[in-house]
């Protein structure tokens with residue numbers, strides 16, 4: 001099994017040594033891992049925390065890949081946080097380096113941080129979730145240089161709502177739009193197990209969205225822990241595997257040189 005969403009010390013919000021991550025992944029008997037450090041250009045209230053020194057990152061991960069070639073498959077990836085006004089700059093970086101894997105995420109909507117609760121403050125749940133999904137939906141029309149969408153319903157993590165879950169029927173049109181676009185583009189989505197670490201009792205996206213993706217013809221699904229610490233590598237992967245199987249998936253993917261490789265589950 002591969003963990004396709006991991007942050008190391010090249011991300012401003014992680015101090016994990018990439019070598020220690022390899023050791024932790026080996027302990028968990030993983031076949032491979034993808035480093036997907038953060039690129040979030042123009043992150044509100046942070047000047048440089050979500051930017052990467054790409055030349056260093058590239059050389060470090062490629063060296064690690066060579067060093068670990070007999071132990072574990074090390075893949076070179078990136079998690080690109082997209083906003084409408086940073087598309088061109090983000091695209092340049094994605095195209096400049098020989099990434100194995102590109103995750104596209106939305107961490108900021110309307111210049112407002114999801115993470116610190118600013119976005120959901122003073123909004124009812126329906127409006128906040130709808131605005132988030134619509135933003136993601138429109139960004140897929142503008143930025144297609146990605147392999148999977150990151151943590152598709154991550155908006156559930158934020159906000160003080162009593163029930164953070166999504167009634168998929170309320171958002172069916174926009175969620176279907178997103179999933180259909182992804183499928184038509186030949187791209188995929190990830191099943192991100194960090195929801196379990198953030199008290200959601202489910203991965204992101206939730207089972208209902210994964211099931212819908214499969215029903216619409218989606219085949220490309222990656223597993224990612226979104227670990228920022230070595231101990232979170234492959235966190236609850238037994239549970240995400242069960243969810244993928246229950247949704248009808250027989251294969252899960254990892255990416256090499258931007259191409260999906262299917263692994264039986």
Ligand SMILES: [Zn+2]
Pocket residue numbers: 079105107150151
């Ligand atoms: Zn993310």
Ligand SMILES: [Zn+2]
Pocket residue numbers: 005007079226
């Ligand atoms: Zn991440």
